[in-house]
Amino acid sequence: MKQGEFISPFASFGYEVSKEDNNKLVVDPVASEVVKEIYDLYLKGMGFTGIAKYFNEKKLRFPSLYKYQKGIKLNVISNRPRVQIKWSTNAIKTILTNELYIGHLIQGKRTTVSYKNHKIKKKNEKDWVRKENTHEAIIDKATFKKVQIAMKERTKPMKTTGTVHNFSGKVFCL
Secondary structure, eight states: OTTSOOOOSSOOTTEEEOSSOTTOEEEOHHHHHHHHHHHHHHHTTOOHHHHHHHHHHTTOOOHHHHHHHTTOOOOOOOSSOGGGOOOOHHHHHHHHHOGGGGTOEEEOOEEESOSSOOOEEEOOGGGSEEESSOSOOSSOHHHHHHHHHHHHHOOOBOTTTOOBOTTTTTOOOO
């Protein structure tokens, strides 16, 4: 991780693990176009839910189904068959906030409690391993920055009163 090598067995949506070097990421030409479309739609004013609905209406394959159909066996924990898993607001938000898409690797975000207890816990952000410009970017830095600013600035009026709440755009459910 500290050398900027990719150590996960699975690449995030938009990338593939290189066939020549398992520690390098390469752009997946099909999935990367979907990632670009997500950023484009968000900058055009669509929100997380709108983009997810749009992709579901287009019957666009959810990332885990896309990878599964490419022959990558992921451990997906769901009660539904893989083909019934749909795009969600969380999937869209994850893609829009992931610095991987501007060419940066941020690894070591989670760890297990112990070698016996495999329960996963999050690490403090200061303990993450961050390396910049380790692979080809799908999104340019200016576009990524515009999206991050837009996420902070967007607010929604309450349906009942039509006023914007003081915490709108500042407090989120994860």
